[in-house]
Amino acid sequence: MARSFEMDNAMVTDATTDNMLGRAPAARRFIRMVSLLVVAALAGCATTRAPHGAGDHSPAPTGATQDHSSAIYERGDAGYYAARFDGRTTASGETYDPHELTAAHRTLPLGTRVRVVDLDNHKHVTVRINDRGPFVSGRVIDLSNAAARKLKMRHDGVVPVTLQIVSEPH
Structure with a gap:
């Protein structure tokens, strides 16, 4: 339900004010876009192991080789x-x-x-x-x-x- 308030002796709703100012819908779109990017970035970090060779302390993927004795984990x-x-x-x-x-x-x-x-x-x-x-x-x-x-x-x-x-x- 839209709230009403008095502005310059006229009754105006939040939605009308948003459209009059032109910035609120854009700000909401920006917040939604940033939120989606954050969620996507966090989903990309949800792996349990780093890829083999991604740094000095990175474990190799489980089952990466049949000959475990020669594979650096x-x-x-x-x-x-x-x-x-x-x-x-x-x-x-x-x-x-x-x-x-x-x-x-x-x-x-x-x-x-x-x-x-x-x-x-x-x-x-x-x-x-x-x-x-x-x-x-x-x-x-x-x-x-x-x-x-x-x-x-x-x-x-x-x-x-x-x-x-x-x-x-x-």
Whole structure:
């Protein structure tokens, strides 16, 4: 229902005022257009994974290759668990054992086996994902102490790595 008000001693409705000023319908069209563009932009951002090769930390699409052992899934920095985590419960329900070849990853299914290659010294180790993390910006994986020793990275603390999926849980 249109509202009425008095303007220069005449009764005028909102619709009449909009047409008289000529700006309100254009402003409404502009707002609608901007709203549609925002919705379209957000819909384009709704993918669950970045395209392979879209940046240093981009995962490859699931099932991109049959030979997981040679396909790089992700690139980024690896750290390792601090001693204070020894004996704590991991996301899989296991107790963290620094002597096991395990790791934490944010999104890979628990139980996934991943080959981690240190890009500085080219050493590699295969670990099983049994925890969630890392929760430090820029890192893609946190390794157990045993895995860090295999990569000879304990002195450095954080090293650039690639991750290759070896096998996924059944």
